[in-house]
Amino acid sequence: MRQIAERANVSIGTVSHVINETAAVRPKLRERVLEAIRSMGYQPSALAQGLRKNRTNMLGMVIPDITNPFFPSVVRGVEDVAYKRSFRLILCNTDNDPLKEASYVSELRTYRIAGLLIIPAGSTDIADHLRAYASASVPVVCIDRVPTGWKGDAVLVANAQGAYEATRYLIQMGHKRLAVIAGPLGLTNAAERLKGFTRALNEAGIAIEPEFVQESKFDAVSGHQAALYLLRMLPRPTAIFACNDLIAYGVLQAARELGLRCPEDLSIAGFDSLEFAKFTDPSLTSVYQPGYQLGATATRLLLQRVDGLRSAPKKVLLPTDLKKRNSVAPPSGVVPAAIEWTGKKKATGGVASARRKQQF
Amino acid sequence: MRQIAERANVSIGTVSHVINETAAVRPKLRERVLEAIRSMGYQPSALAQGLRKNRTNMLGMVIPDITNPFFPSVVRGVEDVAYKRSFRLILCNTDNDPLKEASYVSELRTYRIAGLLIIPAGSTDIADHLRAYASASVPVVCIDRVPTGWKGDAVLVANAQGAYEATRYLIQMGHKRLAVIAGPLGLTNAAERLKGFTRALNEAGIAIEPEFVQESKFDAVSGHQAALYLLRMLPRPTAIFACNDLIAYGVLQAARELGLRCPEDLSIAGFDSLEFAKFTDPSLTSVYQPGYQLGATATRLLLQRVDGLRSAPKKVLLPTDLKKRNSVAPPSGVVPAAIEWTGKKKATGGVASARRKQQF
């Protein structure tokens, strides 16, 4: 700045004024300054600005693991909205490790980030850290899950409702022996999904077999193990609701290893409806979560807070959408409830394979 | 710092000295300072440090799109080694848009990042921007691809060799009509893969049908289109080498739509070997790229530069690994070359389906 001040024969303060339009500057001078800036390729130091204003244009983004295929779209939604408002992202992977999470969250404060977006790891006292932000009036929005005790802003998906709909669909197809592989129940989204499953069974008057409720991590190998356990029971479940798509892949794999055909011998429904759900064999029926919208919406809310919005904490619930594909069919020999099949091809033993050709 | 200086009855300079161990401080004082720091929960301002030292502990990470399933593992590799050295990541998605890329790259300088990792978009003059970093002695490492005219550090994958091996495998299986769906040839990695394909055909004395070489974007819908085009030709190719897995998914989809069975009617090989390659039907033969290692290696190199390593530019080539799964079989009625099948079940028309059961 000093250099361009000299070049334009003005004071350093004037330069600042034309840059920030913080005072009217005579056109003549103004033009000289602008020209100097252009010709010298001046770029303001984000560091000095941040130090002076005690706030930067950086947003903290704390997620469990970018390698989990659900999160990239969330991050992308965040980045797009942030970019338009010229905010930048510091990305942090916690691996669901409370210590790493706490360390990141507390460290981000030293960067004077303008706001924090976090997909919290399970069962932590991270809420305290987050409240520390609030008391420094740095806004925080939780995404996808909520830490215990968090009363602030959150943008979530209608987990319970989505799970409820998927389960009801399985029930309508005629399944009576339904199992569920839940995610880590310390995570609110996993717990909600299990609730939805339970409610659907209760409403249908189907007793819940405790052994048919398995907890697992949100990944394929863990889902695979749980599925193996379930599928070796007698009588076997005829349908499994996997609480995310990765778990569903593990189930698919387990079924194949045991020589079970899907959907003839076993129906599978997932949660996420990742891009890849279309490409599995059979393609996977799954509850779609709007990941990109999750991130985008959360960021819009966060930036409203950054802009000074002072209203009561908001809890936004985004709707899910059950994507019916080919991994679900009636259990062998069962005619599905009429409601699902009115006007369609007469339900017979051949229904399952007929459906499989129906869509890709 | 002033506060803890007062609390500990020392000067602010001394505080700095005990924090940075930049001078020996008498144990007594030292302990008082440490105690004050602890009790007041002092955290240094990363901003002020950066301003003063004219360098931060942030790394710029510029990628095309985190939503492309190959990149998250790269980013994760970067983050892990950066984290250990307590460097943080500013993540930027360019969408392969040269303007957005240039804007990000130039803006990152204002943050005084310690180094820059970039997966460059195609055909830009971004190399000039990058050299600007070099002349400010901020190290830059290119990952996965290299912009035209870049002579600096780069960590890449043996693209040509990987493509060569995959193609040779197809040839060994007996294919004579091989098509390729290349990525955007403006990207060095796409161009290299095509070279590998070409070399394999040349060595085998198979003429390259110009129509059998299609260029496409690195995504499924674009790959799907190209595949449709190829598969409607007469005579059809019996094998398609897709230059990444997303393209291969598109090919798979196209084949199904046209009623072609894979691998009986069409063999498909991909490049990436994403986690999901195991779950498609049939599972996808693909050239594995060590994405995590790509990121980790690049970051190690970058941090060496940050630490002052002054040697000549390095170009690291990471090896690929052909993962043979079930999407490749001999073309109908062909006995594959003996080399691949010695000691195995006698090759017959039933080979393909026999192989399909063999692995998941």
Place this chain on the structure above:
DNA sequence: TTGTATGCGTTATCAG
């Protein structure tokens, strides 16, 4: 309308 001066929180130099 323009210039001057101060401080943001550190590090680093240098004198005691």
Place this chain on the structure above:
DNA sequence: CTGATAACGCATACAA
């Protein structure tokens, strides 16, 4: 060994 003190690059209150 310790304490002043001067930058780092910018924004802003205030004086001119």
